[in-house]
Amino acid sequence: MAGAAFSVEQQIKQLDDARKLVLKDANHYPQIVQGILPIIGPSARVELRRWGADFLAETFSSPTVPAQQKETLSLIVLETIKAMIENPQEDNAVIKSIVQTAASIYPLVVRWIINNSYDGPTWERMLAIKTRILRIWDSAVSGVRICCIKFAQRVVLVQTVGPDADPRRGDPLEVSLTMIPQNHPLLLPRNLEAESSGLLDRMLGIFQESISDAVLVDATLNSLSILIRARPHVANRILNVILNFNPLKQANSPMTPKLRVMVKSMEKTTRLLLMHVNKRDPQNPLAGRIQQYVERMMRSRNEIFDEASRKRGPPEPIDGLDAAKRQKLGAQMPIAIPKFYVPPLTLGPHTIAELFTVTTDEGLKAFDVAQLSEELVVKIGITILQKLDAGVLNQAVEGVRQRYNSLKTAQPELLNPATAPLGIDEDDDDYEPDFYNAEDTEQILNKLDNAPPEEPKAKAPNMALGHFTLPPPPPLTTEQVTQIGQGTVSRVFGVMQTLEEPGKKPKAGVNRLAASAYDRDAWITIITRLATRATAGLEEGSDVVQVESKDPATLSLSNTIRESLYLYILEDFRKRIDIAVAWLCEEWYNDKVQMTLGAESVFHYEKWVLKVLDGILPYLDARDKVLTRFLSEIPGLSLDVLARVKSLCRDPAMVNLALTSLLYLVIMRPPVREIALDAVEDIWNTYEDAKPIAAKYLTKWRPGFADRLKDNDNEKKTNGVTPIAA
Template sequence: MATPALSVEQQIKLLEDARTLVLNDANYYQQILQGILPIIDPVGRAEPQRSEAGKVELRRWGADFLAETFASPSVQAQQKETLCLIILEMLKTMIENPSEDNAVIKSVVQTAASIYPLVFRWIINNSYDTSTWERMQAIKTRILRIWDTAAAGVRMCCIKFAQRVVLAQTVGPDADPRRGDPMEVNLGMVPLNHPLLTPRNLEAEASGLLDRMLSIFQESISDAVLVDATLNSLSILIRTRPQVANRILNVILNFNPLKQANSPMTPKLRVMVKSMEKTTRLLLVDVNKRDPQNPLAGRIQQYVERMMRSRNEIFDEASRKRGPPEPTNGLDAAKRQKLGGPVPAPVPKFHVPPLAPGPHTIAQLFTVTTDEGLKAFDVSLLNEDLVVKIGISILQKLNADTLKQAVGGIRQRYDSLKAVQLEVLNPATAPLGIEEDDDEYEPDFYGAEDTEQILNKLDSAPSIVEKVIEAPDMAPTSFVLPPPPAMTTEEVAQIGQGTVTRVFGVMQTLEEPAKKTKAGLNRLAASSCDRDDWITIITRLATRSVAGLEELDGNIKPEVNSVVPASLSNTIRESLHLYVLEDFRKRIDIAVAWLCEEWYNDKVQMKLGEEAVLHYERWVVKVLDGILPYLDGRDKVLTRFLSEIPSLSLEVLGRVKALCRDPAMVNLALTSLLYLVMMRPPVREVALDAVEDIWDTYDDAKPIAAKYLTKWRPGFAERLKEGGEEKKTNGVAVPV
């Protein structure tokens, strides 16, 4: 019994399952693709009984799957190159069918745009495969023929296909795997004697296609979709093909996307013009951002500015004709005088109600809210730090006018309380012997008193001043902040370290001087506000800030490796040391300047007094110890450092001699010492002693050391002759 045929819906469901499989694992693409091709066959040889509608549905799905496959980044380029050879015949059949569905044609053109560089690369390396190139040429011819007559969606894909053809058939950068695009294809890869590909013809075809793409800017085309698609395709050509970039930009700069705005402005036309203008502007801005020094940068900037002004004039014309909107709540205050209307007084934003009669506390005086809930809240329950943070936040966000009105309201309250305090009874007119709170007092019932009675009552009555209840004195007084708490030694050191860190942070933001100027010894230490001046300030803070104030331990010169007590100067020295070692090759001049200041300070201190704390020797050895492990045989930093520091000791030369333990560093150590011999006569003998010590100690260094000693120490050759033997090391005879 024959197996019943599956419906189109069932087949598409199975195809979707296969698509899900390859999306999860790209290794199955080749197997799934070969199994899908018979099902989506445009001729329908697999199932002749299938309806035409069913065939179209399957072809749509198949074309979309092919476009997705060759545009997917998860599929390797080598795998795509193999798969594209399998589908060429099917693509050719679909594209050449005059009655093919537009959705199928669109996906086929997308697939062709993705595989054209792959086929082009295949033909470059396999010139015998004539049939594959003929199929690709037939597909290309058909796409270029339907470019101007197809639907808008198909024409967009044709523009993309033309862009890929221009990219492949023009000279570009060589393939370089380090750029992340090992499958780069361009005309420069085609051999001159290729039997199928002629570079001259291919380049001419690419130039013609580029002109055809640019022709859209010279025609009265109102389809913004095609213009935007062309601009987006040209952006890649401008970036990857510099030889045609100026040609493209000149055409775009002569294009006016706002030209159609002169016609009656419909909503559709408005959207289209805005889209073309924005795409053009963004493309040109991106070109200037990528290459600000390009020869057309000035024209591009002028074009963009002119376009933005024109856009504002066109699309903002309606609002400008209507003028500013009228006020909705009555007449505007600025027009009151012209219209004759009275200008209302400004309503206060904040009102402080006056205090009711009676005694009041300080809290009531400064309470400006009318909310009873807030009045009842006890602020003392909150933490002091939280109250301070809340207060600072409120003051930062508070309006200045509101604050002024609140202060003015409290000032009025204070003035009213002050006036009430001054209202006391006048003792000359008040009745004597009568209490103020006696409600039964009737002055008409008392007879007149003579002078003697009045004097007796005055003697026995208490003073009226004692009965006056004085209001609390609320006169403003001066406020003094409490003194800060005493700081421990550790806190002082920590704060000092933070200060030094901020000082070096400022140095990181300064620029290096554009030109080194030599003003001599009479120059100012910091006159140009650059990094060198800041370095000078820092080094002098380290060397001179506490000079002569340091405590001695009984020795004039401390040991190099001794522990130095923490101080601001030593903290700056440590920071300078770390700053130099971070990039000692570029900052060796900073190290030399710093050590020169240290040496000068040591000399001044030794001259001023018999006892002094010396720092130069310790820090020059420490800097040298930090540099030596990172040197190689070709470095010149060591030679420069030894030649520019003001003083050389035996310990410094001992560090240089120790470099000869590594055979690769022998030449560097001896060359540096030879430079000292030649250019610093005061240390010539000490440097020659170091070279002779190297000759005695290290066998790998004997040939070079003997050569230098023979030239600069004539007695060295005589001593060898007196020894009666010719010194040989590593099979090389030493000249004597």
């Protein structure tokens, strides 16, 4: 047992090290997530399952992981999540984290299904997870029920009609019912909207029941605040239910310390939610009811919980007269006007801005209003003037007037140098001249003769500032250069997510300039040429195609862009196959140019065309036409490429796709006709399931194959091999 415990501790320590790695660099999330799934499965120890569930919840809620990467990872972890949550003996801590993970990935899976309607198994797994969560909602412990409320809120957000998405914002998580087409085979908008309405009623039902669990009530209120803001068409429905809810109703029962804390918590959460709604939208039709509800709730709270005021009576007035005695005394209460102090200006010259600046906040003084637009300044000024007290405004104006008057009176009187007294200290007010007899000329000459010789005055040091130059910055290390390059590439690909998809506007034709418009095609052209032409001729030569190192410190900018392009294409290769073709055409062209120059260079086309092909082949469907289009449009075909196509025939369902793609090459690309027919013949010799179709194509396009086929049949008969029907 000690050995087993030590083994689990060692595994958890290694998992913690992996978590620290991904927290430093989010690019490692795909490898780590795929690596831990076999370790944290339903058959693993409970410590490992808890760690794995917490890690998955943290991964899909992390803002550092891109939305596209989260969508890909969500498809990978669905099976593990389904197996863990369907385990009836599962630990509550594991279920809690799994429900949080499901709440995070539900919009991602729905968006995937919207764009890939053929993927029925993925949607069935998500439905099984959702059904299980909604079933355990009412019977689980409080911690799990809070997570179930969050999951229900996310389902309602996805399955209700949302506002029109702003393409400039590019919010990747904004998924709503408006994105689902009416003829979608898996997602029926009418059924999804009905389900979301039922879930919303189930969430609001907690306010109509006698539930004293403040934790669940507060969790529901916090979830509803997001629905009120994001789905305005259901906001009134939610607010009407909340306005009929009385969180102080249970204060009538015997008040225990626990009940006191719970009632206070529910009342505060409800009040803050309604105050926030009014603050966000003061013109909403329920603003009056909300204000009355909040005031009534505050009065009721004071009556119930403010025991000190009930025992000691109302507080005595401190300043002024009591309002209840005004009619008897006939006195007027003084109106308290806030004292607004405008500090006087210091001595010396001042600018107009300093004259009219009445604030003492150094941060506000340093703010440059010129950075704001004119329209925003006008709106802010109108709002301030509407809410500004007249007394405060008058005090500020009077303060500026006093400043101006002090500046006028503080102008110093200029002295005439011709009549000004010499050697007299103006500050010596107590000076009284001594009256002596004036010296004659002989006495003055004697004093001058006896006076010591004047020493030459020392020259004042030169205090002028010399030419100042900032020291050069320290040189960047290889790792820093690599990180900066990767960040630049990530930002460039982030811009592509917000640009217009191809086909939504007319093309400029074949005579257009490359990258002449700010659209997705222009960015693709820029990125592909940065990858292929930026460092052309600068790489180390070799006679063969080299494979770059995986060490980040040795990856060049071009290879970083290539890796990012490869991952970007594989995220949705059916829609981005045109990007793959454009990129590979640039790679092929660059390799040909390097060959003509006679320089020894690294050739990239063959490597990346095989890598792209290996990436899309496992995900092809028998009805896909992507492979045919890819093979017909890439500029160069080699035996290795055709070998990848032949490997598809290992799956009998993919035989027709492979042979059809090769037949298209035979018909439409005569230069590669012979090697394509060789590949078909190799398929005929290797795979039994492909022989009928391959023989049909070879009989038509390869003369003499029919005679060889007959000779082969005759040879088999001679050797005693006959068909079973004979």
